[in-house]
Amino acid sequence: MAELVSNTPIVDVRDxxxxxxxxxxxxxxxxxxxxxxxxxxxLGIVGESGCGKSTIIRAIIGTLxxxxxxxxxxxxxxxxxxxxxxxxxxxxxxxxxxxxxxPQDPYLALNPVFQIGTQLLEIMRWHSPDDGQGRRDxxxxxxxxxxxxxxxxxxxxxEAALERYPHQFSGGQRQRLVIAGALATSPTLVIADEPxxxxxxxxxxxxxxxxxxxxxEFGLSMLFVTHDLGVVAQLxxxxxxxxxxxxxxxxxxxxxxxxxRHPYTKALLACHPDRAATFSGIPGNVPSxxxxxxxxxxxxxxxxxxDVCNERRPFMSVDRFGRAVDxxxxxxxxxxxxx
Amino acid sequence: MTQPDVAPRLGSxxxxxxxQEPGPPAREDTTHIAAGIGRPPRLLILRKFARDIPAxxxxxxVAFVIVLAIVGPWVxxxxxxxxxxxxxxxxxxxxxxxxxxxxxxxxxxxxxxILGTRSALEVALAVVALAAAIGVPLGLVxxxxxxxxxxxxxxVTDVFLSLPQLILxxxxxxxxxxxxxxxxxxxxxxxxxxxxxxxFAETRRLRASLFVDALQGIGASxxxxxxxxxxxxxxxxxxxxxxxxxGFTILxxxxxxxxxxxxxxxxxxxxxxxxxxxxxxxxxxxxxxxxGLAILLAVLGFxxxxxxxxxxxxPRLRRSR
Numbered sequence: 001m002a003e004l005v006s007n008t009p010i011v012d013v014r015d016x017x018x019x020x021x022x023x024x025x026x027x028x029x030x031x032x033x034x035x036x037x038x039x040x041x042x043l044g045i046v047g048e049s050g051c052g053k054s055t056i057i058r059a060i061i062g063t064l065x066x067x068x069x070x071x072x073x074x075x076x077x078x079x080x081x082x083x084x085x086x087x088x089x090x091x092x093x094x095x096x097x098x099x100x101x102x103p104q105d106p107y108l109a110l111n112p113v114f115q116i117g118t119q120l121l122e123i124m125r126w127h128s129p130d131d132g133q134g135r136r137d138x139x140x141x142x143x144x145x146x147x148x149x150x151x152x153x154x155x156x157x158x159e160a161a162l163e164r165y166p167h168q169f170s171g172g173q174r175q176r177l178v179i180a181g182a183l184a185t186s187p188t189l190v191i192a193d194e195p196x197x198x199x200x201x202x203x204x205x206x207x208x209x210x211x212x213x214x215x216x217e218f219g220l221s222m223l224f225v226t227h228d229l230g231v232v233a234q235l236x237x238x239x240x241x242x243x244x245x246x247x248x249x250x251x252x253x254x255x256x257x258x259x260x261r262h263p264y265t266k267a268l269l270a271c272h273p274d275r276a277a278t279f280s281g282i283p284g285n286v287p288s289x290x291x292x293x294x295x296x297x298x299x300x301x302x303x304x305x306x307d308v309c310n311e312r313r314p315f316m317s318v319d320r321f322g323r324a325v326d327x328x329x330x331x332x333x334x335x336x337x338x339x
Numbered sequence: 340m341t342q343p344d345v346a347p348r349l350g351s352x353x354x355x356x357x358x359q360e361p362g363p364p365a366r367e368d369t370t371h372i373a374a375g376i377g378r379p380p381r382l383l384i385l386r387k388f389a390r391d392i393p394a395x396x397x398x399x400x401v402a403f404v405i406v407l408a409i410v411g412p413w414v415x416x417x418x419x420x421x422x423x424x425x426x427x428x429x430x431x432x433x434x435x436x437x438x439x440x441x442x443x444x445x446x447x448x449x450x451x452x453i454l455g456t457r458s459a460l461e462v463a464l465a466v467v468a469l470a471a472a473i474g475v476p477l478g479l480v481x482x483x484x485x486x487x488x489x490x491x492x493x494x495v496t497d498v499f500l501s502l503p504q505l506i507l508x509x510x511x512x513x514x515x516x517x518x519x520x521x522x523x524x525x526x527x528x529x530x531x532x533x534x535x536x537x538x539f540a541e542t543r544r545l546r547a548s549l550f551v552d553a554l555q556g557i558g559a560s561x562x563x564x565x566x567x568x569x570x571x572x573x574x575x576x577x578x579x580x581x582x583x584x585x586g587f588t589i590l591x592x593x594x595x596x597x598x599x600x601x602x603x604x605x606x607x608x609x610x611x612x613x614x615x616x617x618x619x620x621x622x623x624x625x626x627x628x629x630x631g632l633a634i635l636l637a638v639l640g641f642x643x644x645x646x647x648x649x650x651x652x653x654p655r656l657r658r659s660r
Contacts, residue, residue: 061555061556063552063555063556066485066486090558091558091559091560092558094558095555095556095557095558096556096557096558096559097558100557101553101556101557103549103552103553103556104549105549108548108549108550109549109550109552109553110550110553111550111554111568111571111572112550112572113571113572114568114571122567123557126558126559126563127558178553181557182557185557191556
C-alpha cells in the first residue's frame with residue numbers, strides 16, 4: 001500500500017481546460033493539458049510566450065485571475081484534487097507549506113520595504129504549526145534553519161543578509177534568496193516560473209546547478225516552466241511541450257531533444273541558435289485562443305499539415321515508454337488508414 | 340546611485356520609524372554584499388534632505404511650532420490671558436511689554452498667539468489622523484478588490500471629492516452645534532477622500548506587482564497581503580499627503596473659526612481672533628496681523644516640509660522653482 005502511494009505522481013494534470021470570457025466571446029486559454037510529474041524528478045514545461053505556461057502554474061496554486069473558468073480536468077497533487085479545495089485550505093495546507101513557489105523575476109519578487117529576515121521568517125512563521133515549545137524557541141529554530149538554507153544556496157554572509165533590504169542584493173543573490181524562501185517550509189514540490197529568464201548567462205548557469213543539487217539533496221520534485229530549451233536540456237528529466245494551450249508532446253527530455261516527433265517540437269528545436277544552421281523561425285503566429293477551430297491548432301503553421309488536420313483534433317498517442325505525441329502523423333487510426 | 344532606488348529606501352525608513360525599531364547597525368567591518376552600496380541608507384536620505392533648503396526651513400518651522408505647542412503655557416508671558424480681561428490696557432499697539440499689542444479686552448496678543456498653537460496643532464493632527472483612518476483602509480480595500488465593491492467605494496469617494504471641501508465642512512458644521520469638535524469632525528469627513536484616492540492608486544499599482552503574486556503563491560491571505568505588505572509600500576505618499584494636509588487643515592480650521600463655526604470665545608484660536616479683530620481694523624492692525632502671520636508661518640512650514648518629503652519619495656516629480 002505504501003508503495004502504491006509513493007508511486008503516484010506528485011503532480012498529475014489530466015485534460016485541463018480553462019476558458020476566460022472576453023468581450024469577443026469565450027477564449028480557450030488551456031485546452032487538453034496533460035502532464036504528470038513523478039517524485040524526485042524535474043519536469044520542464046516549455047512553450048512560446050502566451051501559450052499558457054504561467055496559466056498552468058496559476059491553476060495549480062489556485063491563483064487564477066478573476067473570470068477564468070475551469071471547464072474540465074483535474075489537477076492532482078499527491079493524490080488530492082487541488083481544484084476541489086477552497087481558498088482557506090489552499091492557504092493553510094498547500095501553498096507555501098507543501099508547494100514552494102519560485103517566481104519569475106527576482107528583482108520584483110521580494111517586498112522592497114522589509115528586511116530579508118523579516119519577510120522570509122514571516123513565511124516560516126505562518127506555515128509552522130504551534131508545537132507548544134514556546135514562541136521564542138521556535139523563532140530561534142526558524143532563524144537557524146533560514147541561515148543554514150541561505151548558506152546552502154551560497155549567499156555570502158547569510159547572518160548579515162537577514163538584516164538587509166532586497167535592493168542591497170544583486171539579481172543572482174536575490175534569486176538565491178527567493179529559492180531559500182521557497183525551501184524554508186520544507187515543501188515536497190517546488191514550482192519555478194522561469195526563474196532564470198531575468199538573469200545573465202553565467203548567473204543562470206549557477207542557479208541551474210544549484211536547483212539541480214537542491215532537488216537531489218532535499219528529495220524535492222520540481223515543475224520548471226521556461227521558454228528556453230537550453231535550460232531544459234541541462235536541468236529537466238522530463239519535458240512537456242505546450243503549444244497554444246495544448247500539450248503537444250511529452251516524455252523524457254533526452255529522448256525528445258534527440259528525436260522530436262511533433263512537427264512543432266521539431267520546428268522549435270530548429271529555431272534554437274545552437275542547432276539551427278540558418279535562422280528560420282516558425283512561419284506564422286500562435287493562433288488566437290478566441291478562434292480555435294475544430295482541427296489541430298498548429299496546422300496553419302505546420303509543414304506536414306494535411307487536409308484532415310484542419311478537420312479534427314488528433315488523438316494523443318502514447319507509446320510504451322510513456323512518450324506522448326498529439327499529432328495526426330502518430331495518430332494510430334489515421335496511420336492505419338493511411339497505410 | 341540611481342534615483343529610483345531612493346523610494347523603497349525611504350519607505351523602509353518610514354516603516355521602521357513607525358515601528359520604532361532601530362535600523363540595521365552601520366557596519367564598517369563586514370563586506371558589503373552588493374557593490375555600490377557605500378553608506379547606510381538612513382544617512383543617505385538625511386544628506387539628500389539636508390541639501391533641500393526649503394524643506395529644511397519647513398522642518399525647522401514645523402519643529403518650532405510643535406515645541407511651542409508643547410511648552411506654550413509655560414513660555415507665554417501672560418498665560419492667564421486666555422479668558423482674562425484688562426480693560427484699562429485695551430488695543431495697545433505693539434510695545435516692549437506687549438510685543439504683538441493687546442486686543443479689545445486688553446489681553447496680550449503675543450500670549451494668545453502662542454497659546455493658540457496647541458489647539459491649532461491638535462485640530463490638524465486629529466483631523467488628518469481621522470481622515471487617514473477612514474481613507475487609507477477604504478483605499479486599500481477598493482484598490483485590492485475588484486468589481487462592485489471597488490466601484491462603490493471609489494464612486495462615493497468621487498462624490499465627496501467633487502464637493503468643495505470648505506462648503507461641505509461649513510454645511511456639516513452648521514448642521515451640528517458649532518464647536519471645535521464639530522469643525523474637526525466636519526474637516527475629517529471632507530478630507531478622507533484624498534487619502535482614499537491616493538492609496539487606491541498605489542494599491543492598484545502594487546497589486547499587479549510580482550511580490551504580491553509571489554505572496555499569493557505561498558499562501559498569504561488577502562488581509563495579510565493588503566495590510567502587512569501593500570500598506571507599508573504605499574505609506575510614503577500617505578505621509579507626504581498627511582504633512583501637507585496638516586498645513587491645509589490649520590488654514591481651513593482658521594477659516595471655520597473666522598466664520599464662527601469652529602472655536603468659540605474665549606478660546607485663543609487664530610481664526611477666531613482675526614474674526615474678533617474685524618471691528619477694530621484698520622486702526623488696530625496688530626490685532627489681525629499677528630494671528631494671521633502665525634497661520635501663514637505654520638501652513639508654510641507644513642507645506643515646505645511636505646514638498647521636501649515628496650521630492651525624497653518621488654524624485655521624478657521635481658518642484659518647480
